Amino acid sequence: MKIYDNLRKGAMGDVEDLRGILYPTRLPTFHREPAPAELAELIRWFWIPRWAIAPGRSSRQEVLPFPASNLVVQPEMVSIAGPTTAISRRDLTGTGWAVGALLRPAALASLGIDPQALRDREEPLDEPDLHAAVCAAMGGPEESAARRRAVAEFSSWARVRLTPPDDEARLANAMEELISTDRSMMRVEQVADALHSSPRTVQRLAHRYIGVPPLAMIRRYRLQEAAQRLREEPQQSLADLAADLGYADHAHLTRDFRTVLGFTPRGYRGSDQ
Incomplete structure (x- = not known):
């Protein structure tokens, strides 16, 4: 099992890695936060963008996503986004934020979700406790503290909801x-x-x-x-x-x-x- 130990160390790598982000200069405020060590087999990292676009304007974000699924909390919903077969584009307008978890393969199995059915799709996920906790955390005035609270709340949910991998x-x-x-x-x-x-x-x-x-x-x-x-x-x-x-x-x-x-x-x- 030594290969697992070595690769788990790699999973805790540099969260400043910008692979997949095609146009970094166009990004809104964006941070990647490491998952707690006890969740490293389930979550690669958390990613948190926050934006405030002037009225009448938009900011196109183009990403070449990791071949993985993401669990995403936004003000309006919780969703699960599956692996994509092409570039991903989104036009940001107004103000907003998201708190996403880049899931390891084991996490998707823990949720009982078939990744084949999610390919190139994003589906709502009924997780009201996660939604309420992360929204409350992101509502604070100080941005870095809000991020820390959101990651802590997301991690607390994951410890209960996600099971250790076999x-x-x-x-x-x-x-x-x-x-x-x-x-x-x-x-x-x-x-x-x-x-x-x-x-x-x-x-x-x-x-x-x-x-x-x-x-x-x-x-x-x-x-x-x-x-x-x-x-x-x-x-x-x-x-x-x-x-x-x-x-x-x-x-x-x-x-x-x-x-x-x-x-x-x-x-x-x-x-x-």
Whole structure:
């Protein structure tokens, strides 16, 4: 079980990681807060945006989401958003906030939700106690204190509502963490070998606990890193970037980038990020 221990340490990584956020300069106030250690097998982190957009204006947020599900509390509702197969867009207007939890694979199983049914969908979730507690916490005047209270209330709910993972759920967590952190993982067979498992088992775990195939998970994490590198290292050649991320050549990277995001790496690099 040593691989589980190592990967659980990785799950507590840097919450300032901006993977998936395509245009950081357009963000409203946005914070990621670590989950308490006892919830690390169930929640990767909490994310909390708050915005105040001038009347008559809007702010378009474009995100390449993690291949995972999110449990989200907003003033009007609690919802569960499943894994997506493409870029996610939302136009923010007026004032508002959200408190979301990026769920680990084991958490979705704990809620008894089929991730396949949630793919590319967001559904309301009947959790009135969670909604009331987080709304009350976010109502305070001091923003950082409100965030801390909201995370504390969300965590208290999760301790009661979510059950500890069994061995299979831990293996699903390990699979997801391995794919998200090891850029050499480009094929399902590599993931299976690293987990001392079989490709069939990896496929089954992805189907049951995540809702997208393992190869789609691999491509999503590599594309997230590609976008981040294009922002942070604008002088790096596309050929070198493709090689670093395990692509055969930059044409394959460009194809995946265009298919999922709708534009090329060169187009993204030249955009207002």
